[in-house]
Amino acid sequence: MALKGIVKSAIQALVAGNGASPVLCRGLHASPGSKKIVGVFYKANEYASKNPNFVGCVEGALGIRDWLESQGHHYIVTDDKEGPDCELEKHIKDLHVLITTPFHPAYVTAERIKKAKNLQLLLTAGIGSDHIDLKAAAEAGLTVAEVTGSNTVSVAEDELMRILILTRNFLPGHHQVISGDWNVAAISYRAYDLQGKTVGTVGAGRIGRLLLQRLKPFDCNLLYHDRIKMDPELETQIGAKFEEDLDAMLPKCDIIVINTPLTEKTKGLFDKDRISKLKKGVLIVNNARGAIMDTQAVADACASGQIGGYSGDVWHPQPAPKDHPWRYMPNQAMTPHISGTTIDAQLRYAAGVKDMLERYFKGEEFPPQNYIVKDGELASQYR
Numbered sequence: 146m147a148l149k150g151i152v153k154s155a156i157q158a159l160v161a162g163n164g165a166s167p168v169l170c171r172g173l174h175a176s177p178g179s180k181k182i183v184g185v186f187y188k189a190n191e192y193a194s195k196n197p198n199f200v201g202c203v204e205g206a207l208g209i210r211d212w213l214e215s216q217g218h219h220y221i222v223t224d225d226k227e228g229p230d231c232e233l234e235k236h237i238k239d240l241h242v243l244i245t246t247p248f249h250p251a252y253v254t255a256e257r258i259k260k261a262k263n264l265q266l267l268l269t270a271g272i273g274s275d276h277i278d279l280k281a282a283a284e285a286g287l288t289v290a291e292v293t294g295s296n297t298v299s300v301a302e303d304e305l306m307r308i309l310i311l312t313r314n315f316l317p318g319h320h321q322v323i324s325g326d327w328n329v330a331a332i333s334y335r336a337y338d339l340q341g342k343t344v345g346t347v348g349a350g351r352i353g354r355l356l357l358q359r360l361k362p363f364d365c366n367l368l369y370h371d372r373i374k375m376d377p378e379l380e381t382q383i384g385a386k387f388e389e390d391l392d393a394m395l396p397k398c399d400i401i402v403i404n405t406p407l408t409e410k411t412k413g414l415f416d417k418d419r420i421s422k423l424k425k426g427v428l429i430v431n432n433a434r435g436a437i438m439d440t441q442a443v444a445d446a447c448a449s450g451q452i453g454g455y456s457g458d459v460w461h462p463q464p465a466p467k468d469h470p471w472r473y474m475p476n477q478a479m480t481p482h483i484s485g486t487t488i489d490a491q492l493r494y495a496a497g498v499k500d501m502l503e504r505y506f507k508g509e510e511f512p513p514q515n516y517i518v519k520d521g522e523l524a525s526q527y528r
């Protein structure tokens with residue numbers, strides 16, 4: 146971080162001294178010497194050696210172990226993230242940098258932040274830092290940054306696949322084949338073309354826009370709702386119509402795709418009441434975050450047919466417990482959290498993490514779009 150930023154933070158902390166607790170910025174400037182860096186990733190076990198580019202797992206360790214250790218840093222990698230005796234807890238007290246990933250989220254609570262006296266930097270290998278208590282991180286003066294843009298194509302492609310899987314009623318047909326059955330009617334009575342359907346995305350940032358661009362050749366009626374309207378040129382190029390009022394857009398949609406971050410405003414956005422106002426039989430794709438939906442309301446609506454199909458890769462919490470209702474609801478095409486962790490995406494977010502660590506060691510700024518918490522402030526869409 147530039148000196149200017151540190152001074153600004155310090156001034157903010159002093160100005161806040163009116164009885165409210167000041168923001169005590171720790172300053173993102175790696176002091177010389179060895180740093181303790183902890184990474185929490187999913188474990189690959191027997192799959193680890195199947196692909197040399199499989200860097201997103203514990204065994205692959207983002208491919209930065211040799212580089213970090215050659216500079217004298219201490220790099221610990223684990224998948225053990227839950228409970229008071231887990232591996233992560235052992236290192237919380239003295240780590241300087243914590244690298245986490247949304248695919249196997251280490252929940253960085255206010256309590257953990259309080260214990261982490263040396264912590265300066267929280268890096269998200271991927272996109273979406275809602276597993277971190279961002280307000281607590283801001284109050285503690287920590288920097289939170291993610292590798293913005295690293296897996297947007299991966300997620301948009303996956304969403305397109307899920308839209309087609311639901312529209313065509315694909316999965317029950319596949320299950321028939323595996324179980325030795327053959328029943329065309331059981332599939333075709335509710336299989337449709339995508340052409341001519343109304344598709345609305347809630348959130349049209351990096352992923353939402355890529356999805357809209359990919360949907361254009363399918364000749365759908367494309368709508369989007371976002372905090373921010375696109376500039377008219379881009380809107381025309383993408384061919385989607387802006388809907389300022391979310392609740393006016395949703396009942397028009399045959400297919401709804403969620404593409405906003407999980408924030409205080411989007412948490413539980415799709416509750417029982419909102420779902421009841423959707424078109425009967427609506428298809429929903431959610432690769433954004435599980436907690437944007439009311440879990441039980443989605444399960445009930447899938448059971449009643451109000452939701453005709455639900456697909457996504459995000460759950461709350463993760464890994465999803467064995468008794469999570471979405472595992473057992475009808476008309477679903479759920480998977481574990483996989484869309485943003487293709488091998489291509491892993492290589493991009495590993496490179497992004499390395500770049501930010503390099504800048505941190507040199508005391509340089511990160512690319513501005515990567516910051517989620519900086520100088521005691523949350524990025525605008527999280528406020």
Ligand SMILES: NC(=O)c1ccc[n+]([C@@H]2O[C@H](COP(=O)([O-])OP(=O)(O)OC[C@H]3O[C@@H](n4cnc5c(N)ncnc54)[C@H](O)[C@@H]3O)[C@@H](O)[C@H]2O)c1
Nearest residue numbers: 272273348349350351352371372405406410432433484485
């Ligand atoms: N499943 C996965 O593997 C995976 C991978 C990457 C990202 N994601 C999720 O997708 C989200 C979006 O990623 P992105 O790269 O497109 O982010 P982005 O920041 O480029 O886009 C988010 C968009 O949502 C809009 N938005 C935010 N809050 C809103 C609100 N309350 N109402 C309306 N619009 C709102 C923003 O204005 C922005 O245009 C991430 O935050 C993450 O949660 C999931």
